[in-house]
Amino acid sequence: MNFEKAFGSMLRVRRVEEAIADRYAEQQMRCPVHLSIGQEAVAVGVCAALRKEDGVFSNHRAHAHYLAKGGDLKAMLAEIYGRENGCCRGVGGSMHMVDLAAGFLGAVPIVGATVPLAVGAAWAAKLRGENRVIAVFFGDGTFEEGVVHESINFAALHRLPILFVCENNLYACYSRIDDRQPDRPIHGVAAAQGCRTFTADGNDVQAVFDVSREAVAGLRSGQGPAFIECATYRWREHCGPNLDDNLGYRPQGELARWESVCPVERAAAFLRAMPDGAALIESAEKQIAAEIADAFAFALEGPLPNSADLPGYLYA
């Protein structure tokens, strides 16, 4: 992994999402947004282990995955702004995104819905003899959906080149994992189902990358599905731009503990310890700020979509 690149990628996700959060109150982004702030290392670490032609599926919390896989930032923001130049021409918004050129194969908000799709894409890759790996991101809560288990079973049966990535951020909306699952590790279930399993500190991009690389190498050599459970934490509210610790659903101090192991800052600290590190960070910040400003302008200037086009999207 190119550590600087990974850092840059995380920083970019962070700054993009912060910018979304900052501007959300303007009420020009009129769709639900689920921010990944605090969870950037998972998306970036996993995608760093993938090739461009590999595919990624995601869920309601898609921005980080989309960007880490190389999705077009301008098209993403324009989509969130509901414009014709958005990646789905305004049909999708933040919760339904795609960038086929980047191998970002789709995100939709029904939890668990993309997990079997990813398995199907991996199946197609195998049937077509393509040397292609598919990764799918989902949360701890999503692991409770039966369809995830059906998907894992099929993937293990057919030894498909699929990487299941569980972002265990301890919560599904406001529900803590202990209110939804018994006390046993998620990855243990996947192991019992026949996956090669890995765990990683989801706030350490290098750690995520390391297990991903190993997992993906196994996939390319036909060893059957792999499952990575990453421990991480969402800083903001489940849906929307705000902090919500005031609501009291998380134990006191929990957020602060996780903020103290910020994935972006952790990587930055590592870089700062290197010669030129500080300069590098500064230049990344600048470049990203410029790119973001550009992208928001692109989105805000985007033409409005036309309702008359909608029926044509329905059938081929």
Place this chain on the structure above:
Amino acid sequence: MNFEKAFGSMLRVRRVEEAIADRYAEQQMRCPVHLSIGQEAVAVGVCAALRKEDGVFSNHRAHAHYLAKGGDLKAMLAEIYGRENGCCRGVGGSMHMVDLAAGFLGAVPIVGATVPLAVGAAWAAKLRGENRVIAVFFGDGTFEEGVVHESINFAALHRLPILFVCENNLYACYSRIDDRQPDRPIHGVAAAQGCRTFTADGNDVQAVFDVSREAVAGLRSGQGPAFIECATYRWREHCGPNLDDNLGYRPQGELARWESVCPVERAAAFLRAMPDGAALIESAEKQIAAEIADAFAFALEGPLPNSADLPGYLYA
């Protein structure tokens, strides 16, 4: 366990199902029947560890469970014959059966459909403070349904008094387990999901009872859900009265091997080695033959149901 009683119960199931098979060609039982011939020890061993007030749920292959739990034989046959005196007044037939008085809480043919119901019944028992255990029988194929995993998760989360009984007979219809699941034990998945798990030779009624007793004791003392995987084998065709080895979907000799470990004959051999064993078996055979003759007469003489009653069954 009263071994003689368990033997008698198995023999009864066997003879009832043989009688159904024998008479099926008369075309008076005009509904699909899924026979348990060869699998009797699972139903009998598990139910021997249950009390009358405990509940059982079953599936398409329900006769053995129904009878082992104490369901009314006459009402069962009358149901299969589509009569008004059947346990569901002819609405259900072989695939939809219930005997509330016996704690046989329901069987329906959508695979997996009763598994969450059983968990819900166990949940109710816990919420109501009843000292009641619920058992649910399902096949190896059914373990592939996502709803089973959702059910296990909830049962483990709430530590419910439920016994999951997987009758692994290696097939779902004509599909062998290796064409449907990866090579890993089913009970291993349940263990990883937080169940106390057990395995048993499903053709050895004593072995099934022994693990069931242990499992049920744990349930009564609040240790949370238990899962028993029983290895067994179906002798006849998936659905219907016939042998179907000629179809060639099972490896040569497999059926013969399993027939050689017939659960009923095994128990009979054990009894025969005891003083009076042979006489006991003979008398059981006689008594069961008489009971079966009676029950078929009851069914065949049963009044015909009345279509006009149907709408009234729909809503309370």
Place this chain on the structure above:
Amino acid sequence: MRDDKKRHITQADAIREALAQALQEDERVIVVGEGVPDPKGVFGTTAGLQQQFGPSRVFDSPLSENGMTGICIGAAISGMRPVMVHQRIDFALLAMDQIVNNAAKWRYMFAGQVNVPLVIMVIVGRGWGPGPQHAQSLQAFFGHIPGLKVVMPTSGYDAKGMLLAAIRDDNPVIFIQHRWLHGIEDLVPEPPYTVPLDRAAICRSGKDATLVAFSYMVVEALLAAEALSQYGIDIEVIDARSVRPLDMPTIIESVRRTGTLVVADTAWKTGGIAGEVIAAVAETAFDALRRPPVRIALPDYPVPTSPYLVKDYYPDALYLARHIAAHLGREVPDAELAERLFRSTPCDVPQKDFRGPF
């Protein structure tokens, strides 16, 4: 009863009150769902219930819609009276097997030996870009299934009374809320009361046309009727309230008086419940119809996310008024009508111009 208290509360509060009263009056009642005990309390409809009734009556749920539905059916046939909550009706698609195959049929399959006293509360979403997977209006699915009762109350008064009736009912009831009704205030008496699960309500009498509306469309229908009344067009607005069974006697009696049937639904037009209303009237009261019946419903594609696309998607009061006037062959000054029915709020937030009570 309706006026005995003069207490105006929002529909969200009315629903919350009904749940609290049901929990209070019958210890077999439990409430379970994803997010039920959380700080937002399913748009306020379940707020505080867990604090009030404890964690053994009010439960959060794993994300397992089919399994949890089956679990609640299992509890219902074992002496409990579960109320399940889905934040969006879309999620209930995952539970169609348990709803259709078990909940609706359990009593029937066993010839009436077991009841399934289960309420499934679902919410039809709308607004602020929920998009294709989070804003469907799937009442037609449930309305097709024998063994289910399906209601879609509009007023806060009805929401409370029908929810209490649903919970006391011994059958599975699908209780469909509309997100845009939650904030509307209505006169809601505090003591528990019930409203029948099978009766439409005439919310406004009229002689020129019968406008049968479902759920939130009643709001738009009332606005349209009010505007048309300025031009001497007299619309009878019927709040269908129930989807299964449809209250055909009330609807037909009205059509016999007006000769004209318009049905306004929150769902896609083709294959929706609006068509069922029209088919049932055409079959059994054909002679009463003086002109073709009309459906006003969603276009046959999913809702997009962008507000610039949504603005043309949902038929509103103006759309209704224009179409009804044209259908009746009555001239109405269009610009004036448009001004009257000018919607001051953007298309993706609730209609401000109707504030309740009903």
Place this chain on the structure above:
Amino acid sequence: MRDDKKRHITQADAIREALAQALQEDERVIVVGEGVPDPKGVFGTTAGLQQQFGPSRVFDSPLSENGMTGICIGAAISGMRPVMVHQRIDFALLAMDQIVNNAAKWRYMFAGQVNVPLVIMVIVGRGWGPGPQHAQSLQAFFGHIPGLKVVMPTSGYDAKGMLLAAIRDDNPVIFIQHRWLHGIEDLVPEPPYTVPLDRAAICRSGKDATLVAFSYMVVEALLAAEALSQYGIDIEVIDARSVRPLDMPTIIESVRRTGTLVVADTAWKTGGIAGEVIAAVAETAFDALRRPPVRIALPDYPVPTSPYLVKDYYPDALYLARHIAAHLGREVPDAELAERLFRSTPCDVPQKDFRGPF
């Protein structure tokens, strides 16, 4: 084309042939389902395909309906053309989420960037006691969903041609078979051919009434029409063939000629597709109707298992003939009609008196 071969084969064989030809002509086609490669081959419709095309084209499936549907969607958007098979339509209830939320919407959500060339074959069961959970006729569910195409061919000729058309189509198609049509022989040409997915067919012309029938009900409709013709009652029978889209132009053109509309469906009456046909005609061709439209469909409760109960459940040719004659106000000697339409087979095995071809 229809007659070019004079080859009579059963519908099951016609379907099998279509699958084989699709597998032959396009290597992206795969066939997958519970029991697809098994010795019974889904009532013969998939028999021998795995032997012929190998285990990397023709697959058995775990019992995981929702997962497998999603997996097939995933394969479909990744360059394959999967054909999924469910032995009974009832099992598809477990997959409603993937069918409705993903298959139907994937192309739309992404503004047309990705197609979902997927065929889901389902079978409407009937006969020999399948009972409440194994013999539903759920076409109305699929018919309500924008983004799906839904067909229900009746003849073997159409079954083959529409299946080939469905597999070649770039959209998700629900292909609904009826168990009681599998055994009927029809003239089916051997070379591959297609039949459009959106056209009804007039199977018998007549001037007194338009009888639109779905799937197996076409068989009963044709028998009824034949019997009524003996009394000078001239019924036009339309095989709807497609559920979504309904071919309303063909239906309306016929109703304009006959003035009378009867719709016969295999499903429950309330909320079914028969109501949609009536609503669409009433809305758009009201003036053509000279009398009330009529639905003939299943009573609003699930099918029981006992043959003694089933015998009164399904409307058959005699029921249709009696009702249509009465509706037209035409006297027909009832005993004679009953004799003409006497059903020599029990109620739970297919009608012997119609042997095809269509």
